[in-house]
Amino acid sequence: QLQLQESGPGLVKPSETLSLTCTVSGGSISSNPYHWGWIRQPPGKGLQWIGNIYYSGTTYYNPSLRSRVTISLETSKKQFYLNLTSVTAADTAVYYCAKILRGLIPDHWGRGTLVTVSS
């Protein structure tokens, strides 16, 4: 059964870079027509799409975050990554990685990891 697991630091200082890894198990990371993406949820608030990556390496980003976000993929490791630069307290959230059917329908999610931005 497909599983996704987020990993990375739970605490990041303001102005630094948030870096997370999502490890995929129980399935291929090169499956067509799936993308792999990141979605976040500030404490007590709603969901915000961050961006997707297709196994070819093509990326799609939320315009509101595009200047600070990079999503990359390492198929041999079955991992994909999120880098978010110049973080502030507003970036404090639970970050989820997800498998996204057709790049449009997140149909399988990781458990999420809380990242707090604080000095």
Added chain:
Amino acid sequence: DIQMTQSPSSLSASVGDRVTITCQASQDISIYLNWYQQKPGKAPKLLIYDASNLQTGVPSRFSGSGSGTDFTFSISSLQPEDIATYYCQQYDNLPLRLTFGGGTKVEIK
């Protein structure tokens, strides 16, 4: 940008009641709408995709309908395990973009 207005933001109903949540798009989005259930401390779970298609393994008491700008999500007979927050999610293909509604918290009366 397409805006999604979900209502109500919360509701309280009795076990066995029919529950209805609506999501309105600021412009025509065809059937490009999904519904998710999120229980406290858990990741969202896809229930309905493309407005009305039930995801595999999801109980049939959940349903979705609508197209264009107005969409409805229903639970035909509310069960205690349905206590959760429900989100609609719109998607665009050109350019690719995913947008979530504000959520509806469902509680038992």
